[in-house]
Amino acid sequence: MGLSLRGVELLWGDMAFKDSIQAATGAAMATPRRRVAVRVAGGVVAALAVFGLAGYFGGPPLIKYLVEKNATEALGRKVTLGEAHVRPFSLSATINNLTIYEPDGKTPTVTLGEAEAKTSAASVWHLAPVIDSLHVDALSVHVLRDANGRMNFADVQERFAALPPKPADAKPARFSVSNIAVTNTSFVYEDKLLNTVQRVENFTLTLPFLSNLPHDVTLNTAPSLFAKINGSPLALAGTMQPFADSREANLNINLDGLEVAKYMAFAPKLKDAEVKSGLVDTRLNVGFRQEKDKQDLYVSGTIALRDADVVTHAGAPLVKAGRLAVDLDRVEPLAHKAHVKSIELDGFGLLATRGADGALDLATAFLPEGMKSAPAKAPAAAPVTATPAPASVVAASGVQVPPKAEEVPWSYAVDRIAIKDAKLGFVDAMAPSGPGKLDIGPVNVDIANLASTGDKPAKLDATVTIADGQTIKQSGELDLKKGTLNGTLETAGVRPQGFAAWWPHELRSQFGDTGINAELNYKMAWSQPVFQFTLEKSRLELSPLYVATREPVNLPASAGNDDRATKAASPAPKGRAGRAQRGNRASQRVADTEGANLPLLRADKLVLDDIQLDLAKQTFEAGQVSLAKPQIAATRDHSGQLLEMARIWAVESAESAGKRARAPAAATAATNGGGAGGPGWKVRVGKMAVDGGSARLADYEPAEANRGRPVIHQFRNIGFTSGTVTWPLSPGAVPMKLHAESGRKGVMNIDGQVTPTGPAAQLQLDLRELDIAPLQPYMADRFNAALRSGALTLKGKVAYEAPAGKPIAVRFNGNVMAGNVRTVDRVTGDDFLRWRSLAVSGVDFNMNDAKGPLQLGVNNVALSDFYARVILNANGRLNLQDVMAGGAAKGEPAPSTSLTQANPASAPEAKPEAKPETAAAPAQAAGPKPVIRLGGVSIDKGNINFSDFFIKPNYSANLTGMKGSISKVSTGDPTPADLVLDGRLDDDAPVNISGKINPLGEQLFLDIAAKADGVELTRLTPYAAKYAGYPITKGKLNVDVAYKIENGKLDAKNHLYLDQLTFGDKVDSPDAVKVPVLLAVSLLKDRNGVIDINLPVSGSLSDPEFSIGGVILRVIVNLLAKAITSPFALIAHAFGGNAEELGYIEFAPGSSTLTDDAHKKIETIGKALADRPSLNLEISGRIDPDTDADGARRVWLNQRVAEAKQRDLRRSAQAGAQAEEGEGGEQGATVTVSPQEYPKYLEAVYKRESFKKPRNFIGLTKSLPPAEMEKLLLEHAPVTDTELRALAEQRALTVKQALERDGKVPNARLFLTAPKLNAEGIKDKGKPNRVDFSIRQ
Secondary structure, three states: OHHHHHHHHHHHHHHHHHHHHHHHHHHHOOOOHHHHHHHHHHHHHHHHHHHHHHHHHHHHHHHHHHHHHHHHHHHOOOEEEEEEEEEHHHOEEEEEEEEEEOOOOOOEEEEEEEEEEEEOOHHHHHOOOEEEEEEEEEEEEEEEEOOOOOEOOHHHHHHHHOOOOOOOOOOOOOOEEEEEEEEEEEEEEEEOOOOEEEEEEEEEEEEEEEEOOOOOOOOOEOOEEEEEEOOEEEEEEEEEOOOOOOOOEEEEEEEEEEEHHHHHHHOOOEOOOEEEEEEEEEEEEEEEEEEOOEEEEEEEEEEEEEEEEEEOOOOOEEEEEEEEEEEEEEEEOOOOEEEEEEEEEEOOEEEEEEOOOOOEHHHHHOOEOOOOOOOOOOOOOOOOOOOOOOHHHHHHHOOOOOOOOOOOOOEEEEEEEEEEEEEEEEEEOOOOOOOEEEEEEEEEEEEEEEEOOOOOOEEEEEEEEOOOOOEEEEEEEEEOOOOEEEEEEEEEEEOHHHHHHHOOOOEOEEOOOOOEEEEEEEEEEOOOOOOEEEEEEEEEEEOOEEEEEOOOOOOOOOHHHOOOHHHOOOOOOHHHHHHHHHHHHHHHHOOOHHHHOOOOEEEOEEEEEEEEEEOOOOEEEEEEEEEEOOEEEEEEOOOOOEHHHHHHEOOOOHHHHHHHHHHHHHHHHHHHOOOOOOOOOEEEEOOEEEEEEEEEEEEOOOHHHHOOOOEEEEEEEEEEEEOOEEEOOOOOOEEEEEEEEEOOOEEEEEEEEEEOOOOEEEEEEEEEEEEOHHHHHHHOOOEOEEEEEEEEEEEEEEEEEOOOOOOOEEEEEEEEEEEEEEEEEOOOOOEEEEEEEEEEEEEEEEEEOOOOOOEEEEOEEEEEEEEEEEEEOOOOOEHHHHOEOOOHHHOOOOOOOOOOOOOOOOOOOOOOOOOOOOOOOOOOOOOOOOEEEEOOEEEEEEEEEEEEOOOOOOEEEEEEEEEEEEOOEEOOEOOOEEEEEEEEEOOOEEEEEEEEEEOOOOOOEEEEEEEEEEEEHHHHHHHHHHHOOOOEEEEEEEEEEEEEEEOOEEEEEEEEEEEEEEEOOOOOOOOOOOOOHHHHHHHHOOOOOEEEEEOOEEEEOOOOOOOHHHHHHHHHHOHHHHHHHOHHHHHHHHHOOOOOHHHEEEOOOOOOOOOHHHHHHHHHHHHHHHHOOOOEEEEEEEOOHHHHHHHHHHHHHHHHHHHHHHHHHHHHHHOOOOOOOOOOOOOOOOOOOOOOOHHHHHHHHHHHOOOOOOEOOOOOEOOOOHHHHHHHHHHOOOOOHHHHHHHHHHHHHHHHHHHHHOOOOOHHHEEEEEEEOOOOOOOOOOOOOEEEEEEEO
């Protein structure tokens, strides 16, 4: 078009030049008037003739020449013109076959079939070209962009850009063109860079006129355009004033089926999105008008997108749309106003995918290639790096650019938005709980009256269908101005299992057919600093409810294979490992297949009524939470952990958990305006109710002790109700009731109040016949006895309180009974302990250290029809000591200790290791002693079966028919209780125990008497054979014992009466005492064959070496041994005297004279020998070399002094002198030397003895004082071993003679033995200067 106008201007200028020459020539020839007229007429004719001839014959070549020459020079391209026609008289011209070539001069760029223009004479007075019509036909334009991005007209563009600019004050050329028509035109754009070709065909443009003449600029022109753009029709029509100041324009743009995909090559290539199809239809009206600095651009009409399909580069679907229709009432982009009548989206489909790298395809697929996923914010205006339009061009266009002002926010209103039958899909490879796929649809949304201004909120209704009738309905109001959304959300049968892949990673569960039925009345607001979300009077129902672990609960056979068991710090001992292997094999045989197939929780429904929620305030309330017919099934593994709990909510490491929680926690803190120090959530539940429930627990923790099988606990008909429960816990009491049934007859009822903040509770307990046998596996490692049956019944009130920083307070009032309890030996299965009934009535237990000591009151304890098996094993250990087992915790093997049979392998009780003495810790103040009150104890139909395997042959006794009672006793009353207990030994000998006892006093008080008559001694043969080496062949035993404990002292009397005790032949026994047993019998028996012995026992209970039980058990067992090994003890008890002193007679050192005490002992021994005529006595004299040597010297000196006096008396008698005082006496009496005489006779002895004596200075024997003479004489006294041996023999002889003379013991029963010349072998506390006795038969 621009080239055609340029040609018209050149042609018009050439014609004006010729007219001016002709006018000048005519003026020069002007003469007289006529001549002038003729000449003028001739000139005109000639001019016309010349004009006509020049136009017809000279115009076309000239036009062709000028067009080709000027166009070639101006464009720098080869330009050719086929032909030109000029019609001078109609002022029209036609050109044909105009071609503009590429720079190579061969390839056409622009071709013009024909252009015809008809000018108007009005051009003369308008001084501007005025064209009456302009017709362009068969115009073809070929635009090319090469592979380097250079356009094929770039050289022309650069050539024009190099021309000098027009003056700034230059005015645009005026023109007027009417009846413009462009027909049969086509445009081809070929893009080698993008490898695409765009075609515009059948381009037809009509324009009534186009004029910038002053009187025409305000007239409307009505352009009309039709074309096919790549085959899609485009129609444009309307009115416009292009050169008026208002630039007013109003155009209708109609597109039909514009293929979007063909134009995507010009858009930036997307990372992973490709438009495969899509058709655009428009019926738009676009208007523009400006006034001074104000511009108004508006758009109205409809625009629709049909059959849109966007896929990834790999062909995977992304977005589809059946039809998107937008009906615009008026949109003013420059004013940021929009009023949309409707937006309708039908058949929309969206499929989003998150890959294994965590990237969401929709987040990146539509980004241009090369752009990062999180690009920086792009500038608001479009980039201007392309060649800008010169300012002169902008100014010439007449469009006034308004000054840049602050951005005006958009104001919009949409009357209706409708989404119909939309389908959404999401495939997530990075879902927290595994790959997930979600299909939602159809989705229908209807929004009415959506506007950014005004007070009327929009109405928002939506219905979302997930699958199989699962629907979500929304009905509410949306106010964008206030930033609020209020409404009701209803769900019907929505199954959370469909969203399981997006549950938290820790929540490893499945929800099966759980359906959510909800009516949530919500309000939300996001315009405030803190996001607001509330629920009011809402209801949530899960029906049915199903919760199970994601994977089946398959446990290893034993704790040894349990993953948790491998986390132990040290390996298990061999014994435990052995049991684990046995448990492993057993559990493989009897796995809990029933429990493995049960969900953790199944219920008809879980309902939360009257829900109130405030997210900003962090409050939640529910009027009632009810659970109907729940069925709970749980599994406890070998380590004691609830397996479903561990698997439903998996425990992460602190590090990974911290990473997961860090970002959400920060976001939550920012949203709620608070951090970790915030007040936290407040929860209130008005009532909780459970009805018709059941529970099943498979406990593998004791499986090893249960032959590899889990212990199954089952409860049925569970009912539970509670009052208001809050979090944080409120200080008020919460009423609650619990009912459950277990086993065949077990019923449990609990009713009362619980105060969680205490914590505290006041409950009424009613437990009836609860089976306690399932508790056995939990005690297996602790007891060698197995609980086979038993039922617990308890009824009463319990109060519990544990305030922070204060002692725990517990109180119980009621009755307890354990009935039909039976325990057996775990090795043999035989009965160990059983009873029909153990009833404890009137229990009053009160423990509150803050108010006083522990108090326990019991009205009565009744034990009836009981049996106990008591055994003394071969190692001397009672089976009662082996009831407690070490258990697996100590690494002990499986039970091998029998409680009902002989157990020779039973190890003796380990003695505690001696601990080094340490300084005594400061004594702590002992707390107050408990206050205990026992109303009475009764025993009926008791049976104790006793066996002693410690001796061979074994001994057994059966104590039957036990019946008795204990009267009331208490810590506050020192009065002892009356004790009565009767029974029979082997259903024969009666046994009676009676007395008084108070075990609850400050100190134990016991005063009882026990009596057994007519016990056959032959039953004690095992004991006699073991300890004495002789069996008992005959005899009876009467026992009459009395024990009294008072003030920590024991005083026991054991009266044993054995009649006709007779031993049989000797048997071999390594444990038998090494003394003559028959001698012992002789010691015990009197002349009538009766052994009547009282064995008193006394001691202090505070002595750690003293044991009451040991004393009682050893009384009978040690009787014979004591008699045999301590015969003089029996003599002492029978005849008086000290048991140790009767075994010997003491003498003064060096002397053989009997003392008065010695005479008394001899008298006692004489009586004993007289009562036991079968016994003989051996007498052994003894000296002590150390003390008897000195004594012998003193005796020698005394004898020498006496001999000196006797010599003196003989001389006096021979001389006939009068007898001195003391000289007379009995026949054979010794001479007595008085102290006054002693120095005289000592000096005589000194002079008589011959040994070296001190002398004076002249060599004579020196006179010495008596003391020095005595000292020298003692030093030189002649005492030898012979004299000492003689002393020992003399002592024995003296005692023997005294027994014969004073004790009346026949000489035939007394025997002197060899003397003992030292003090060795003496174990008693007597002096070594003595005579020892030994009894022989």
